[in-house]
Amino acid sequence: MLLIKNNTFEKNYTYNMQTINIHLADDHQILIDGIKTLLNTIPGFSIVGTSLNGTNIYEEVTQNNADVLVLDISMPEKDGIQVLKEFSKKGFPCKVIILSSYDDLKIVKEVMKLGASGYLTKQCASESIIEAIQVITMGQEYFCKTVQNKIFNTATKDNPKLKSVPQVIHPTLTEREIEIIILISLEYSGKEISEQLFISTNTVETHRKNIMKKIKAKNTISIVKYALKHKLIKS
Incomplete structure (x- = not known):
């Protein structure tokens, strides 16, 4: 392995x-x-x-x-x-x-x-x-990383609820998963996340499942609460 x-x-x-x-x-x-x-x-x-x-x-x-x-x-x-x-x-x-x-x-x-x-x-x-x-x-x-950051920054440009992303949120979350958490919390649908990040809807769903497992979230509301708790978005 x-x-x-x-x-x-x-x-x-x-x-x-x-x-x-x-x-x-x-x-x-x-x-x-x-x-x-x-x-x-x-x-x-x-x-x-x-x-x-x-x-x-x-x-x-x-x-x-x-x-x-x-x-x-x-x-x-x-x-x-x-x-x-x-x-x-x-x-x-x-x-x-x-x-x-x-x-x-x-x-x-x-x-x-x-x-x-x-x-x-x-x-x-x-x-x-x-x-x-x-x-x-x-x-x-x-x-x-350069391209990923540029894609994400373009997708969230001028969004008033977005905060700068801290360097460490959860020790097992990837940068991509943090981006997905933010976009879910900003009320982007799975299809919109797919289109904005140039990834497939299957990839979005895989990230969502991994996120929920890692942060022990039961639903989308739990993901939003996590984003608010860690100041990923403004309340």
Whole structure:
């Protein structure tokens, strides 16, 4: 069993050891080599292929039975958006994490609508990619911290009931779960949370169940009381 050494992630996620086949696609060999070196240190991770352009990625990941494709959005010949559109048309052969130099939420929203499971900026890739692969393999969406914060801040912009989020609320709550608590307490529906955070309704429901278990909440009212008690929102 593997535990990621991240203050929040380590306390909340365990991953049963099984091989995860990973395909890396980027037009810079040096970046591919760096990611390979990092991922090869993780038990259960197997790099099964690489691509320097986007032309034949669908065929490549299908043939090598990749579970996860780490895809540069700015690939030559066929970029990441075009690859996702091809996947969407033919059927996704694997889960996809987008790598990008930009944290533009319009791009994030577009790739997630096209079926990507995660989004990392290249600046945070080295510290987030291991966690990202594990989270999306467990069926959830993943954003690096910079992008996640930007999404949440945009979703709650100018809300008069919002307070700044303390660094420590509950020792086992993740940052994402704290965001979900806040949005529930601000009367966002599950569908609205899904749309605002670019995650699936199933992911929202999974977070809600985990939150209720962790804070021993019986219903939505209990979640709101928790948010008020810990000053996550204004009364």
